[in-house]
Amino acid sequence: MVTFLQVALDGILSGLLYALIAAGLSLIWGVMDVINFAHGEFLMVAMYLSYWLGFLWKVDPLISWIASGVFAFLIGALTYKLIIRHTIGKSAMAALLATFGLSMFLKNACLYMFSPNFRILNDTILGGKTFSVGGVIFSLPQLATSLFSLGVVALVYLLIKKTRLGWAIQATAMDKEAAELMGIDTERIYVLVFGLGGACVGIAGGLLPSYLATFPDVGGLFSLLAFVCVAMGGFGSIPGALFAAILIGLVEAFSGFYVAPVFKYVAVFGLYLVVVFWRPRGLFGW
């Protein structure tokens, strides 16, 4: 029973992290119909910022997530201003290829600047700390990252649903021209959405170095799983992305332990295929 609970806990904690990465992607995808291929690289850049803040100035990831979030917000906003804006109204492939190019640029720039070294942050406040409840081990860095993720996802959801800015974002997502006629500055909304998407993944990236090595390829699989969460949850649905992310975390953990570790991604992507076949718009898609 303890093992079962441990596996379930691992799955939920992983899922909550995927949810935060997916929330940003879902926001961008839902509002702008743009697939940000550089999402994983935003995560990687944020991890590097957090790592260097920790390594050079001993800033703990529990603090540096703020800097990473702000930095990734700026990268997101700049990405829109400098790249995405020029692809609006053109083929969907244009934005996709542009962000793919950006991902290659960011990855290789970090490879050039920081080398492919695996950089591990030691002596963090939570680093390596655990506590046990009835034999189930809670890893503090993972637990903190997951709780932060849940909090940030909830905040983003509330922002979209309960604030005037959120309503403007929703209006822009539904009908850009009508939103403009209502006086909404859709250009500003797009900048904010791309920035917010970046900030979500930036916060995750700021927290991750407390237990994960930072290197130029670290974002790859996270980004792929985030795409699956968004597609499974329903394009533009943040609760959908959260639900799908936890489901993916659980499927990954249980299939990895009870079937075979090498099977876990077979199960995750198999589930994705089933959902897409059964509900092409995703579980919570409109």
Added chain:
Amino acid sequence: MKRLFIGRTMVAKLFLTLFLVALLTGGAVAAEKVIKIGTLFPLTGPCALAGQRCQSAVETAVEVINNSHPEIKVPGAAAEGVLGGMKFVLVHADHQGKPDVAKSEAERLIDQEGVYAIIGSYNSSCTKPASFVAERKQKLFVCGCSSSAALTKRDLNRFFRLAPTDETESLEFVEFIKYLNETKSAGIETVGLIYENTEFGKHAAEEGKAAAGVAGLKVIADVAFNPGATNLNSEVQTLKAADPDAVFGACLGGDYTLWVRTMKQMDWLPDVALNYCTGYQDPIIAKQLESDGDFFMGGTGYSPEFAELMPAVAAVEKIYMTKTDPSVPFDSDCIQEAIATLILAQAMELAGTTDYDAVLKVFNETEFDSPMSLGGMVVFAPGGQNLKAMSILTQLQGGSYKKIYPLDLADTEPVVPMTDWGSR
């Protein structure tokens, strides 16, 4: 006038022809003075760190070959170039850790760049297709550190590998366990395997299982994982549930750090953790893991702690450290790529020509003097395996690779069982 004009045109044509011939022959003469060697390593992707170090090691060897270094006690170091002054010129390629890219890059190196030989490719999964390409195109492939034993069981004629194989290391592992059981009453009866699901990992695991079976050890956990995973929770949970006395690990780079840290997070350790050619051997990873990396063990072909066994390495290592991070010495993998390059130069020198058949004959029939190898010599068996390849079992203690087995080379007592996480 017309005749005069034709005459002038003909003279001009003649001069032009002579000029072109001179240019071409001059170019050919110039081309003869260099030997193009291809390097094929993972310069980007998850194994980029190791790949870039391997490439730097080859560059170091080429520096030794091309310039006169009488202070370096390695065959050919005192002379400038090979065969009376011909210089090695490197053409680099990046396979990103992907077998399909390795194959196409090997084709490009041979067909478009016209390299004489290829040195590479770190990942066994990439060495396999790339060396098939070289064999098909009748070019030499000299492999430093890819460790899958299957590579030298393919009966290729132009493939030569310097490093010990997973088979050799697996036998060393079980021999060491036997020694621990007999002399230290370690009581190690069960083995777990954790390995990346690649050519290298799968083959290492097969060899590990076979060696364990022969030694009467029971394999109770067999955990393959996809490299580059976001977490290794279920993998470590599976090991923890089976609780083997010893674990054989084949986890490269970032996966190795994740494996070690996940074991700490799950508060579990086997009595003995023995690693193949993996992240364990990477001095940067060892340094970054700090005390978490201590008490793990593995086969080691070189570490600065081996200086007294391999005195010739120090002078070459000094050059190597100018090409990478000055604080990072050779590691067990990249030093093999430097040796591969030096052996290739030595073979050409001994053959007295660049003719493939003559050089191949030297590769197949010569006992090479190799002061940078732990074995001191290099002798290739049919299929290309270096029969003199050897490694020493080390254990990380206080961040330093301590020699623990075989006993005649050991300088430190192994810490068995590994010190638990809470007591470090």
